[in-house]
């Protein structure tokens with residue numbers, strides 16, 4: 001067992017929209033070397049947890065630690081500098097801008113142009129289909145390619161922890177398969193991962209551990225393999 005601080009540790013996290021609580025007392029962690037997933041139905045609170053972790057929403061209480069350091073309520077920019085990067089729900093790319101410009105934006109917190117160029121090359125090695133399209137506006141790309149750009153852009157900040165919010169939503173099965181393989185490759189390259197998915201089958205297939213959210217609370221946590229073989233999870237989320 002490693003004595004290193006977890007990549008991410010969330011304790012007692014609560015958040016509301018106005019006076020309506022959205023998540024209550026969320027506890028979860030991503031240990032070094034792990035892919036962890038949060039699964040749950042529409043409205044279970046998954047995106048709200050991600051937004052609180054990455055600084056887009058201020059939690060009403062709770063603590064977020066990144067590699068042992070308390071970073072609760074830090075701004076998204078500061079969190080990127082500390083090694084966290086996010087692939088947001090809906091991608092939020094700049095469609096009029098070229099692939100190269102979108103990737104450069106992912107490196108906005110860095111001031112080492114030589115290393116940024118080297119990382120762009122490295123990132124493009126992960127996405128061979130994109131390499132010839134650096135000068136093309138990303139708005140013309142297919143949905144699957146745009147999702148890959150969103151992942152590639154997140155990698156350009158040189159993260160140690162990556163959060164992915166519903167990366168496979170709306171994509172064809174063959175593209176879902178490609179994105180999942182990429183996530184595993186990224187994890188193998190040393191980036192710890194928290195991935196939120198409505199597609200529990202995909203998520204449990206690639207994750208080491210998983211948390212199940214219902215009504216803004218964690219109702220189960222276990223190894224992904226154990227949850228995938230749990231009858232409750234199979235009935236509720238795997239359509240078995």
Ligand code: ATP
Nearest residue numbers: 017021022040041042043044045046047048049198
């Ligand atoms: P989805 O898969 O649909 O994104 P989710 O599990 O990510 O669902 P959240 O988006 O975190 O769930 O939503 C949790 C709760 O908070 C839901 O009841 C939702 O209606 C509510 N909610 C989410 N965003 C807002 C918002 N901007 N304003 C008000 N309520 C919101």
